[in-house]
Amino acid sequence: MDVLTRHHVRVTGRPDGRTMMFAHGFGCDQHMWRFVAPAFEDDFRVVLFDHAGAGGSDPKAYDERRHSSLEGYARDVLDICAALDVADGVFVGHSVSSMIGALAALAEPERFGRLVMVSPSPRYIDDTGYVGGFSESDIRELLDSLDSNYLGWSSAMAPVIMANDDRPELQEELTDSFCRADPAIARRFAEVTFTSDNRADLPRVGTPTLVLQCTQDAIAPVTVGQYVAATMPNASLVMLEATGHCPNLSAPEETVAAIAPFVRGCDPVAR
Amino acid sequence: MTFQAASEAFYAALLDDDPEQLYDRAPCGYLTTTPDGLLVKANATFLELTGYQREELVGRRTFAELLTAGGRIYHETHYAPMLRMHGRVREVALDLVRGDGGRVPVLVNAVLDQDTDGVPRAVRIAVFDATHRREYERELLRAKQQAEQSERRAQALARTLQSTLIPPSPPSLPGLDVTAAYRPAGNGEEVGGDFYDVFEIAQGDWVVALGDVCGKGVDAAVVTALVRYTIRALTVQRSRPSDVLTSLNEVLLAQGSERFCTVVVVRLRLDAGAWRATVGSGGHPLPLHVSSRDGMRTVGEPGTLIGVLPDVQVSDRSVRLDPGDLLVLFTDGVTEGRRGSEFFGEQRLRRSVLAHRDAAVPAEGILGDVLDFQEGRARDDIAVVAVRVPVLSSAGEETAPAREEPRP
Missing domain, CATH: 3.30.450.20 (PAS domain)
Structure with a gap:
């Protein structure tokens, strides 16, 4: 099976435009970008995909060994890039995918000319001189919480129907795939995500980067966003008025407005 | 009110x-x-x-x-x-x-x-x-995790047990080209009843045994282990396969197990530069002998099941193995391999044997055909042992066919 099918890759927008790749975070799938990605379809080749084990990805895409670290997920991103022949593209990562993008950019810098990190955190657990926002026992608690929620996950998700009566086909698609995840894989992804530490990688990522930080983000506090922007050699921070961890869902207009000048401000031909 | x-x-x-x-x-x-x-x-x-x-x-x-x-x-x-x-x-x-x-x-x-x-x-x-419900769910979750762990342990145990019923590494006989292939039924979570063994009695004197104990699981494995080691012990004292099978029958009856088995024992002796195979079968499908002189034919007499009745009818048949000859021992998992209502059967087996006659690993090739026929999933255990006499080149050296990668 080819990599595009494996990761449920969908390509929209201008076929001859600069590639803009959107990566979802833990707990969701590419539908996370449904209010944001369309805003770039006029001038970009927009690429959406699902991480292994999430959404419409092929169950066989997940490899316990490969995906035991974020590097494995970064390699998936690069495999997709290779299949789509991406060069000097834009990578937009939400939450943990921000770090996945950073790792991909480190491994093959020519793939992306711009990184956008939405609600990033290089490390969730507090450390000496660093506040990530969580203790180790907090993360244990999360894994327990996943266990009890995944117990009835599949049956609970099935009847969920989105209020979108004018486009029934979308309804069906979303019911079918939004947040559909193999519980065992999701749990391992949670463990990999919330025990990761990419602080040492950030200073080495020279790609121009935009960090979007919400106010009152329970997962990635403001100080963490500031840390990311300050640690990367070529990053700038934009504070959003939106609250929570998912401005791509809760404040899509503001998110689009923040990303647009950063990705449109540079002409790939002139660079 | x-x-x-x-x-x-x-x-x-x-x-x-x-x-x-x-x-x-x-x-x-x-x-x-x-x-x-x-x-x-x-x-x-x-x-x-x-x-x-x-x-x-x-x-x-x-x-x-x-x-x-x-x-x-x-x-x-x-x-x-x-x-x-x-x-x-x-x-x-x-x-x-x-x-x-x-x-x-x-x-x-x-x-x-x-x-x-x-x-x-x-x-x-x-x-x-949801205080009480959550407690209940935690118990459920614990029970589920425990069940999964037991399942893994049981599978590991089955694999370990299974590995004791066949030789740990492919047998190597000087002057003979012996290959073996084995596949337990299903996904291998249960110990099968098929076994084989290849061992040396003296220089130029070897025994190949292959059989099938009825049933599956740990109880069958106990009998399988007994049968395999009893054959080893008996062949030291009894040179005729029929004598070995007769004594094995007594041992099984004395043990009181309700499990019986079918076994074929082949004694391979090098006599004046030529290999001779003496075959005794206790109710087991007869080995196939492929020779350039006589084509393909079965060797031996069917004989009676071992471990059922006090009196067994078993006899020995001897055949010379010339350079280029192939002797194939197999369990009924081969001929009774099924696709829908269709069996793999003797004819397909014969074609498969001919097709892999000169292959590097004939036993693997035959197993592969049976598995392909069943779309990869063995419905019963399958064991195949193939004994080939290498062709002598003009310089008097053995010529081995080019080795291929065995099937996974």
Whole structure:
């Protein structure tokens, strides 16, 4: 099976435009970008995909060994890039995918000319001189919480129907795939995500980067966003008025407005 | 109760149920928040459940702030996106942190109120105390994890046990080219009853045994191990396969097991530069001998099952193995390999043997054909041992066919 099918890759927008790749975070799938990605379809080749084990990805895409670290997920991103022949593209990562993008950019810098990190955190657990926002026992608690929620996950998700009566086909698609995840894989992804530490990688990522930080983000506090922007050699921070961890869902207009000048401000031909 | 009393009770209950009571004293906690989660309303049941004062919550705290840290992550990564995308969440399990620092496991349903343009206006949340349910779920989860662990242990045990029923590495006989292939039925979670063995008695004197103990699982494996090692012990003293089988029958009967088996024992002797195979079968499918002189034919007499009756009818048949000859021993998992109602059968086996006659690993090739026929899933155990006499080149050296990769 080819990599595009494996990761449920969908390509929209201008076929001859600069590639803009959107990566979802833990707990969701590419539908996370449904209010944001369309805003770039006029001038970009927009690429959406699902991480292994999430959404419409092929169950066989997940490899316990490969995906035991974020590097494995970064390699998936690069495999997709290779299949789509991406060069000097834009990578937009939400939450943990921000770090996945950073790792991909480190491994093959020519793939992306711009990184956008939405609600990033290089490390969730507090450390000496660093506040990530969580203790180790907090993360244990999360894994327990996943266990009890995944117990009835599949049956609970099935009847969920989105209020979108004018486009029934979308309804069906979303019911079918939004947040559909193999519980065992999701749990391992949670463990990999919330025990990761990419602080040492950030200073080495020279790609121009935009960090979007919400106010009152329970997962990635403001100080963490500031840390990311300050640690990367070529990053700038934009504070959003939106609250929570998912401005791509809760404040899509503001998110689009923040990303647009950063990705449109540079002409790939002139660079 | 008289009609009068029932009627009074009915109206009393109805009168008491004004909207405010209905809200405040509902048998579940009710919360209303802004789309961002800031609490704007909480009913008395919720305050009672969590031990907060209304003024500590309303306008001051968000719903997520009442959760444990782990719950907050879950809220941000699952609950909030789902609420925004689907307009509702159902039966989400969370822990609330009470005013006194204690925890209350709850189940939460929530709906997102949107205006006609789809702009979120408010979130309504119903909170159910799930203390006992959660305990029960934890037990369930523990039981599930334990069951999975036992399953893994059982599989590992089956694999270990299975590996003791066949030689640990491919047998290597000087002057003969012996290959073997084995595949337990299904996905190998149960120990099969097939076994084989290849061992040396003296220089130029070897024994190949292959058989099938009826049944599966640990009980069968015990008998299989007994049969395999009894054959080893008996062949040291008895050179004729029929004698070995007769004594094996006595051992099995004496052991009192209800399990019987079919076995074929082949004694391979090098005599004046030529190999001779003496074959005895106890109710087992007869080995196939392929020679350039006589084509393909079975060797031996079928004989009776071993371990059923005190008297067994077993006899020996001898055949010379010339250079280039192939002797194939197999269990009924080969011929009875099934696709739908169709069997792999003797004819397919014969074609397969001919096709792999000169292959590097004939046994693997034959196993592969049987598996392909069954679309990769063995319905019964399959064991194949192939003994080939290498062709001598003009220089008097053995010529081995080019080795190929054996099938996985």
